[in-house]
Amino acid sequence: MTDELEQQDGPQRLDRKVLEALVCPVTRGVLSYDATAQELISKAAGLAFPIRNGIPVMLVDEARRIEE
Template sequence: MNNRAPAPSGDRQRRIDPELLEILVCPMTRTPLVHDKEASELISEAAGLAYPIRDGIPVMLVEEARRL
């Protein structure tokens, strides 16, 4: 049973494992991503896309990414 308290409902950002951030790459260009903590996104400068992070989980789908 999980005894962890749920995150506050307004908390869009959850901590992302730094090791995960090191291995994630843009699915379109296979280039490294930049973590924008304020926007809760992973930025692919090469593709000009921002991948959302929802509930602490990166959504690495091109069709879900925002154009920069």
């Protein structure tokens, strides 16, 4: 018997509990979730942290700088 993974169209959704538990590693502030870009945004730090394969990568070296 084999398990088949369901494929989803479009970006993956991040679990709300995970989002509520995560904070910016720089400011310890709130993050917002951009489902389209698959990123967690820290407006205070000006950084966007990527989500890869459904896993948030909370490393400053991996973050993208954002401008406001």
